[in-house]
Every structure is written in structure tokens, then in C-alpha cells.
Amino acid sequence: GQNIDQPTEMTATEGAIVQINCTYQTSGFNGLFWYQQHAGEAPTFLSYNVLDGLEEKGRFSSFLSRSKGYSYLLLKELQMKDSASYLCAVREGKLSFGAGTTVTVRA
């Protein structure tokens, strides 16, 4: 099995930056995904990391350190529409998800 840990909730102000951390413990590793899920909607793919380093995609960036079993999702220039749950998922054969981090963006 896998342990995938991420904070339950985070709150930030519109225009600010928020970093969501994810740590995992697995016997194998074939990539880490971040998904965004708005309340009542389907999860949607945000990013994928399989090598160490930072992947930047517009206002969102994802970082991976395989040796530390650690990733983070960085959300910049926060907008109200970024209020959602952010799911960290690790692939070891199958895809296993963390419980998600609910981000609330306040004006």
C-alpha cells in the first residue's frame, strides 16, 4: 500500500501564493499527478511529474523530489475560482490518491 499525506485545508487571499505539500511512501514510483476538483464536479488533471524538478504551467507549478518522497503544487496569483480541492496522486502500477487539500481563496 501507499501513504499519501497532504494537508486537509488551506486558506489564502486573492492574489497571493499558496503551496500545497504532498508526501508519499511507496515501494515503487511511476509518476505523481495533481488534480483539481471543484465541489460537485469531476477531478481535472493539472500536472504530472516523474523526474525531479519543477514543472511550470501558467499560474500553477508542481515540484517533485523522488529521494524525499515529496511534491508540492504552487498556485500563484490566486483567483476566487481556484477555491477547490487539490488531489495528489501517485502511480505505482495503479494510481493512489491522497485525501485532498481544500483551498479557500478569500477576497
Add this chain to the structure above:
Amino acid sequence: ETGVTQTPRHLVMGMTNKKSLKCEQHLGHNAMYWYKQSAKKPLELMFVYSLEERVENNSVPSRFSPECPNSSHLFLHLHTLQPEDSALYLCASSPYIGSEGKGNEQFFGPGTRLTVL
């Protein structure tokens, strides 16, 4: 709007009822998945199909019965469920099964909100 649709979006059923959830993907993918999402818990993978063949069954109770008649359609047949089975059931698809990363992300449907009375 995603290329994965699910019906019904909401379902309320008694413990003695039999119902089915339907998923359809319009993306030409070869792999399809059923997940269970309970409040404040991680998504739980239930079943995985690749080209209509079941490749994974994660110790799911037999009251949940999947069916994959073709690579575009996936069903989850429900019978004699328990109240603790109330959850959001999500269907997903991906181009293929495997560890190839980028480009093989899963696309999720909107889910069926199931309430068992």
C-alpha cells in the same frame, strides 16, 4: 465539459433495490476505472478495465458488480447495498493502462452521488 459522462448524476436507493450506474467515454481510450469518493477520504480505486477485460479488482464487496461491454461503456451494478456505501462514484478513462506518464492522465466523469437509505 469532459469527454466522460455518467448517469444518473444522483441516485437514492433502498438496501433491497437493484440499480446500475452508467459511464460512457467519447475519447477513444482503452482503459476505464471506477472510483469511490467518500467525504474527507482519498479516492478509492474499485475496478480497472483494459479493452473490456477486468485487470484489477481491489477487494470490492460482491454487492458491486462491474460490466464493460465495450471500450466506451462501463457499468456498475448495485444490489443489497449498505448505508456506508453512500458516496460519490466516479468513472474515469485513460488512453491505456501502464506507467507511461505524460499523456496517460485519467479523465474523470462528473460522478454519481449515491445515497443508500
